[in-house]
Amino acid sequence: MADSKEKLFSDFSPVSTEQWMEKVTADLKGADFEKKLVWRTNEGFKVKPFYRMEDLEGLKTTDALPGEFPYLRGTKKDNNEWLVRQEIKVECPKEANAKALDILNKGVDSLSFHVKAKELNAEYIETLLKDICAECVELNFSTCQGHVVELAELLVAYFQKKDYDLTKLQGSINYDYFNKMLAKGKEKGDMVATAKALLEATASLPKYRVLNVNALTLNNAGSYIFQELGYALAWGNEYMNQLVDAGLPAAMVAKKIKFNFGISSNYFLEIAKFRAARMLWANIVASYSPECLRDCDNKGKDNECRCAAKMKIHAETSSFNLTLFDAHVNLLRTQTEAMSAALAGVDSMTVTPFDKTYDAPNEFSERMARNQQLLLKEESHFDKVIDPAAGSYYIENLTVSIAKQAWDLFLAVEEDGGFYASVKAGKVQAAVNESNKARHAAVAKRKEVLLGTNQFPNFTEVAPKEITEAAVTREAAEGNVLTPYRGAMAFEAMRLHVDRSGKQPKAFMLTCGNLAMARARAQFSCNFFACAGIRVQDNTFFKSIEEGVKADTKAARAKATDLQAQIDAATKERTALAATLPTDVLTDYERLLKQFRGLAVETIKGNIPTICHTALQASSMSDLNHDGSEITHCPYCHRLLVLPSKEA
Numbered sequence: 001m002a003d004s005k006e007k008l009f010s011d012f013s014p015v016s017t018e019q020w021m022e023k024v025t026a027d028l029k030g031a032d033f034e035k036k037l038v039w040r041t042n043e044g045f046k047v048k049p050f051y052r053m054e055d056l057e058g059l060k061t062t063d064a065l066p067g068e069f070p071y072l073r074g075t076k077k078d079n080n081e082w083l084v085r086q087e088i089k090v091e092c093p094k095e096a097n098a099k100a101l102d103i104l105n106k107g108v109d110s111l112s113f114h115v116k117a118k119e120l121n122a123e124y125i126e127t128l129l130k131d132i133c134a135e136c137v138e139l140n141f142s143t144c145q146g147h148v149v150e151l152a153e154l155l156v157a158y159f160q161k162k163d164y165d166l167t168k169l170q171g172s173i174n175y176d177y178f179n180k181m182l183a184k185g186k187e188k189g190d191m192v193a194t195a196k197a198l199l200e201a202t203a204s205l206p207k208y209r210v211l212n213v214n215a216l217t218l219n220n221a222g223s224y225i226f227q228e229l230g231y232a233l234a235w236g237n238e239y240m241n242q243l244v245d246a247g248l249p250a251a252m253v254a255k256k257i258k259f260n261f262g263i264s265s266n267y268f269l270e271i272a273k274f275r276a277a278r279m280l281w282a283n284i285v286a287s288y289s290p291e292c293l294r295d296c297d298n299k300g301k302d303n304e305c306r307c308a309a310k311m312k313i314h315a316e317t318s319s320f321n322l323t324l325f326d327a328h329v330n331l332l333r334t335q336t337e338a339m340s341a342a343l344a345g346v347d348s349m350t351v352t353p354f355d356k357t358y359d360a361p362n363e364f365s366e367r368m369a370r371n372q373q374l375l376l377k378e379e380s381h382f383d384k385v386i387d388p389a390a391g392s393y394y395i396e397n398l399t400v401s402i403a404k405q406a407w408d409l410f411l412a413v414e415e416d417g418g419f420y421a422s423v424k425a426g427k428v429q430a431a432v433n434e435s436n437k438a439r440h441a442a443v444a445k446r447k448e449v450l451l452g453t454n455q456f457p458n459f460t461e462v463a464p465k466e467i468t469e470a471a472v473t474r475e476a477a478e479g480n481v482l483t484p485y486r487g488a489m490a491f492e493a494m495r496l497h498v499d500r501s502g503k504q505p506k507a508f509m510l511t512c513g514n515l516a517m518a519r520a521r522a523q524f525s526c527n528f529f530a531c532a533g534i535r536v537q538d539n540t541f542f543k544s545i546e547e548g549v550k551a552d553t554k555a556a557r558a559k560a561t562d563l564q565a566q567i568d569a570a571t572k573e574r575t576a577l578a579a580t581l582p583t584d585v586l587t588d589y590e591r592l593l594k595q596f597r598g599l600a601v602e603t604i605k606g607n608i609p610t611i612c613h614t615a616l617q618a619s620s621m622s623d624l625n626h627d628g629s630e631i632t633h634c635p636y637c638h639r640l641l642v643l644p645s646k647e648a
Helices: 002-010 017-028 033-037 093-104 122-128 145-161 179-184 191-201 216-220 225-245 250-254 267-286 329-344 363-379 393-415 419-424 427-444 489-500 515-530 545-578 583-595 618-623
Strands: 083-089 110-114 138-142 171-175 208-213 257-263 313-317 348-350 506-508 535-537 601-605 640-642
Touching: 017 033, 083 093, 083 138, 083 363, 093 110, 093 122, 122 145, 145 171, 145 191, 171 191, 179 216, 179 419, 191 208, 191 225, 208 225, 216 225, 216 257, 225 250, 225 257, 225 267, 225 393, 225 419, 225 427, 257 267, 257 329, 267 313, 267 329, 267 393, 313 329, 329 348, 329 363, 419 427, 427 489, 515 535, 583 640
Parallel strands: 083 110, 083 348, 110 138, 138 171, 171 208, 208 257, 257 313, 313 348, 506 535, 601 640
Antiparallel strands: none
């Protein structure tokens, strides 16, 4: 069988790049190759329509090995395992503990607790972590930045009390001095002093990362991939530079830094991003000549600690790509995003629940988010193969291109005084906000596609009650800060306005002429109208415009006739009912009808009027006739108020 396969391949003669280009040029029929087939990325480099083996010539990335410096192909040698993380916002430590224990039995092996600083004490930590084996699960914590040292001390005391082997415990404390400057424009405390105290407090926890680079903030704010990576490198280097200058060992500082990246929808570029990130960060750390102080096989020249150069990466699916309408499509987005991060070899991952944009994630959406990662592990075996993208002509070239663009940005930031200076001057925020603006323009023009929003929207869908105007309104920002703004929000605001208007605008699709072109134009037009929530009455085909106009006129007349019949019936019924009412009640009703533009009467459910929604007091309720036989006025909006009878 092997021989037959070998002969099969030998039946085909080699095809050169020149021959491929001749064929492509012929098929283009005079069209410009560069304009038609070469894609220019947002990162500023060109992507060819095909790559061949010769495109790997001269690329040093192909010499890299898994688990070896500079860690391009990952920091692990034997597998591609990553930790499945779920976030828990702690309102009550006992309830959070119960939830944590529950999800630990459902595939989660990394927990992230968002705790309230004002409630921190030894009892709080004991309640929160009760029956959770800290040696068996990664524990991550976030709190007010001014209380991170206190949190660290409480955790160490708890772990010592439980007699854990502190050298085995894995986790993180989310201290990030610069993230608040980016997101809120606020600078609080002394970074060096807090970081030194935090490193001292967690010295007995060698596998705990406490200096965080939250590049996820840049991603969710709409940054391009090269910006997220380039600024993240400068961000991490700022920690290294300031703390090493303050007298801390380079190896110690590097081993305490954790990178939290977002994952955008650009599948192959994201794989390349994480590969490039590890390579570039390893070289940055190596430039500090971190000294290895233990007996270790992973050393470079001059006793250089190569373990310190390993980038610790947590990845989270992007919020920028999430949508309100057709929300279950978010499952497809986050799944492909998770795939790219898993293939790229991240250390842990959070998949955002699909309903996060309009509702607090519930048990169902959280279960779906967990299972998305478990499917990749248990059914697709993504955790078994290290860096399957290695050797790919395309991805190897993308890795080099992304690395170059990010490195150029990193050098520009360093030449400008470093990350802190750039954030202080608002340069990082301005650059990312400009990218956000450009991406929204691309979404508006369908150059960047959001399935279900600006392409192939479901125009029969009506916004559920959970969606409010607040969910589609961009928050006003004060000062030079990042302004997160999902790509779909402008479209969603338009659709929500249509849905809540009480009207149903409809477009009549008149397709005629060349059948193939007519259907293509109809497809485009249906998408165009549906983006705004306008319903479309599609039609198969008309032989001419005149035939289409006649059909539309006939349909309109039929609808008008039907509406008139409904109006006549309603008028007849109204006249009959009006004859049964006392004159003063009828006069009052007619007045209110004009005042409230047709909404003169409201019923009541419980003690809540159905229109003004102002709860009635007990005294007002007692005044109402509970058999529904009398009519009164709402004490708040003054509409006619009817309490339905029990029979009704």
